[in-house]
Amino acid sequence: xxxxxxxxxxxxxxxxxxxxxxxxxxxxxxxxxxxxxxxxxxxxxxxxxxxxxxxxxxxxxxxxxxxxxxxxxxxxxxxxxxxxxxxxxxxxxxxxxxxxxxxxxxxxxxxxxxxxxxxxxxxxxxxxxxxxxxxxxxxxxxxxxxxxxxxxxxxxxxxxxxxxxxxxxxxxxxxxxxxxxxxxxxxxxxxxxxxxxxxxxxxxxxxxxxxxxxxxxxxxxxxxxxxxxxxxxxxxxxxxxxxxxxxxxxxxxxxxxxxxxxxxxxxxxxxxxxxxxxxxxxxxxxxxxxxxxxxxxxxxxxxxxxxxxxxxxxxxxxxxxxxxxxxxxxxxxxxxxxxxxxxxxxxxxxxxxxxxxxxxxxxxxxxxxxxxxxxxxxxxxxxxxxxxxxxxxxxxxxxxxxxxxxxxxxxxxxxxxxxxxxxxxxxxxxxxxxxx
Ligand code: XUL
Ligand code: CO
Numbered sequence: 001x002x003x004x005x006x007x008x009x010x011x012x013x014x015x016x017x018x019x020x021x022x023x024x025x026x027x028x029x030x031x032x033x034x035x036x037x038x039x040x041x042x043x044x045x046x047x048x049x050x051x052x053x054x055x056x057x058x059x060x061x062x063x064x065x066x067x068x069x070x071x072x073x074x075x076x077x078x079x080x081x082x083x084x085x086x087x088x089x090x091x092x093x094x095x096x097x098x099x100x101x102x103x104x105x106x107x108x109x110x111x112x113x114x115x116x117x118x119x120x121x122x123x124x125x126x127x128x129x130x131x132x133x134x135x136x137x138x139x140x141x142x143x144x145x146x147x148x149x150x151x152x153x154x155x156x157x158x159x160x161x162x163x164x165x166x167x168x169x170x171x172x173x174x175x176x177x178x179x180x181x182x183x184x185x186x187x188x189x190x191x192x193x194x195x196x197x198x199x200x201x202x203x204x205x206x207x208x209x210x211x212x213x214x215x216x217x218x219x220x221x222x223x224x225x226x227x228x229x230x231x232x233x234x235x236x237x238x239x240x241x242x243x244x245x246x247x248x249x250x251x252x253x254x255x256x257x258x259x260x261x262x263x264x265x266x267x268x269x270x271x272x273x274x275x276x277x278x279x280x281x282x283x284x285x286x287x288x289x290x291x292x293x294x295x296x297x298x299x300x301x302x303x304x305x306x307x308x309x310x311x312x313x314x315x316x317x318x319x320x321x322x323x324x325x326x327x328x329x330x331x332x333x334x335x336x337x338x339x340x341x342x343x344x345x346x347x348x349x350x351x352x353x354x355x356x357x358x359x360x361x362x363x364x365x366x367x368x369x370x371x372x373x374x375x376x377x378x379x380x381x382x383x384x385x386x387x388x389x390x391x392x393x394x395x396x397x398x399x400x401x402x403x404x405x406x407x408x409x410x411x412x413x414x415x416x417x418x419x420x421x422x423x424x425x426x427x428x429x430x431x432x433x434x435x436x
Pocket of ligand 1: 142186
């Protein structure tokens with residue numbers, strides 16, 4: 001069989017002393033942390049779109065990256081070779097999962113029926129490769145944002161004909177995700193928002209978005225798809241404003257439209273920063289509200305205001321992310337999907353390996369450090385002390401709803417000023433540094 005990445009054999013764990021740039025220094029898949037293997041904690045997935053379909057093009061220039069799987073003139077031959085190359089890459093890297101959009105794996109044909117036939121052909125190959133390698137699908141999704149028909153949105157399009165197209169596409173994408181044993185299905189609404197309010201019926205668009213999601217829930221039941229549904233928040237880009245702005249916004253939307261039981265969040269680090277939050281915040285908010293599902297692991301550049309989708313290498317990010325993930329009980333259906341692409345100048349096959357190896361090691365370190373912090377209860381102890389007042393009779397009476405404004409005022413008139421306490425931020429930041 002053709003080898004598409006001949007310069008790399010299998011990436012192995014060699015430990016922290018290794019100087020081999022193509023070996024893991026920290027990610028040891030079978031090593032146990034808090035009673036579970038690192039592989040089971042981290043559930044790494046490679047994303048199909050950036051890693052195999054993104055070849056360096058940006059708004060200012062064409063592809064810079066040549067890959068040997070991308071040369072056939074027949075589009076379906078190209079699609080099959082790309083799928084073979086992808087599974088060679090997953091196997092050599094040693095990840096257990098992959099994620100895809102429908103349009104990543106098979107190019108659109110002239111009409112929906114032909115497009116779906118193409119999908120069936122490629123899904124057959126993917127299913128065989130999954131069976132041969134044991135690699136599984138973390139989640140599938142629909143690309144309802146690239147084609148010109150979706151320029152004004154998919155579910156939120158002013159034209160119901162486009163809504164019907166989006167629904168048909170989601171129907172098929174959900175069916176093939178089920179066929180591939182996908183453990184989840186993501187909704188990211190790249191054009192579900194507006195460019196100007198001057199031409200937008202915002203309230204009606206939100207109702208339509210909710211309708212589309214309800215139809216998806218119904219279809220999921222109908223076909224017996226057991227995967228978890230996720231919404232991936234992002235505030236902007238490509239539209240000026242996206243309705244799924246951040247986890248808080250999504251949660252309010254899900255509550256208003258009775259969708260909470262059916263959806264969890266797929267939190268992406270770079271989307272969090274675009275929303276003016278930290279990755280840590282979006283994870284913590286989701287965990288606190290029981291909607292933390294999966295993660296698109298990447299990072300942005302604080303000096304650039306767009307979605308640079310860089311590979312995650314910042315240990316502060318990975319430690320704090322793993323801290324929240326572990327504290328909330330760990331992934332069940334979700335995982336860490338590298339929604340990231342190599343830079344435009346990283347043109348060699350080996351760069352794709354360096355990128356993933358570094359990111360996997362960064363999260364493995366994050367896992368190990370976070371598990372130590374949890375075991376030592378460093379933050380727990382400080383937080384417990386900080387909120388200790390809520391375990392006194394006053395705190396308990398307020399929390400249990402026994403106090404009203406009149407009683408609270410009486411308390412203050414009797415007791416006077418509260419005693420102030422330090423928030424200890426600098427100390428905690430120093431402690432975090434010590435752990436890292
Ligand atoms: C776009 C993005 C998407 C979703 C899947 O910013 O993150 O790739 O993850 O559609
Ligand atoms: Co993403």
